[in-house]
Amino acid sequence: MPTDQPLHWDSSGVRIRTSSRRGSEAYLRPTRSSKKLRSDEIRAALEVLALNGVKSVFTSAIGQPEQSFFMSLGFEVHEELLLLSNDLSMHVPKPGRATRRALRSDRAHILDIDTSAFSRFWQFDTAGLSEAIKATPSSRVRVNADLPPQGFAITGRAGRQGFLQRLAVHPTHQGGGLGRSLVADALSWLQKRRATDVLVNTQLGNLTALGLYESMGFTRQSKGLAVLRWDVSE
Numbered sequence: 001m002p003t004d005q006p007l008h009w010d011s012s013g014v015r016i017r018t019s020s021r022r023g024s025e026a027y028l029r030p031t032r033s034s035k036k037l038r039s040d041e042i043r044a045a046l047e048v049l050a051l052n053g054v055k056s057v058f059t060s061a062i063g064q065p066e067q068s069f070f071m072s073l074g075f076e077v078h079e080e081l082l083l084l085s086n087d088l089s090m091h092v093p094k095p096g097r098a099t100r101r102a103l104r105s106d107r108a109h110i111l112d113i114d115t116s117a118f119s120r121f122w123q124f125d126t127a128g129l130s131e132a133i134k135a136t137p138s139s140r141v142r143v144n145a146d147l148p149p150q151g152f153a154i155t156g157r158a159g160r161q162g163f164l165q166r167l168a169v170h171p172t173h174q175g176g177g178l179g180r181s182l183v184a185d186a187l188s189w190l191q192k193r194r195a196t197d198v199l200v201n202t203q204l205g206n207l208t209a210l211g212l213y214e215s216m217g218f219t220r221q222s223k224g225l226a227v228l229r230w231d232v233s234e
Helices: 041-049 063-069 104-117 126-133 179-192 207-215
Strands: 008-009 014-018 025-030 057-060 076-086 097-102 138-144 151-158 159-171 199-202 225-230
Touching: 014 041, 014 126, 057 159, 063 076, 076 207, 097 179, 104 126, 104 138, 104 151, 104 159, 126 159, 138 179, 138 207, 151 179, 159 179, 179 199, 179 207
Parallel strands: 025 057, 159 199
Antiparallel strands: 008 014, 014 025, 057 225, 076 199, 076 225, 097 138, 138 151, 151 159
16 A cells, blocks of 8 residues: 555445555545445455555545544544634635736745644645645635745635635745635635635634634534544554
């Protein structure tokens, strides 16, 4: 099992990849609703991972129905997240700082920003970054216009539904309005493509991100998300 490539079980309705940094960990993302997932196929996938040295499997941030399904298979809550939405009805201010389309040559800088901005568990590796960009049919990756990149945002769209997949600013450049500009760029892009609303999630303790999102029209949803964890039994 290669540790730097995503693993696919199309028949089981999940996408699984192992970590290129920590080969004993794998990440699972449902690609269909919990009603269409089969317990026996998910268990078989977990057994394959265990046989290949994986010790822990983490889900993506999932909602209540998916949580119930995976908890019935022995997964437990690893971390709860806040889910926020913006109905895109408000006027979006123009970005205070110029942004540009991210190039493939920016990937190393983007990964460095991500590593600096997030704790170990949440950090992207190369495969994780690619997966985030490809998670929706249409996506947009932006960085600040001046070199080198100091922050980035990944915005996705599936039909009329928008997603702010990732927002990160290097700690040495936080507080200068770059994060706000990247969010404004994302909202403007989605509005122009007639998305009706946009979703974003953040950690419960990330008060800086929460304050930014709420100041730009996002509101907290009553039903949050959670990342679940499954460990191989010793």
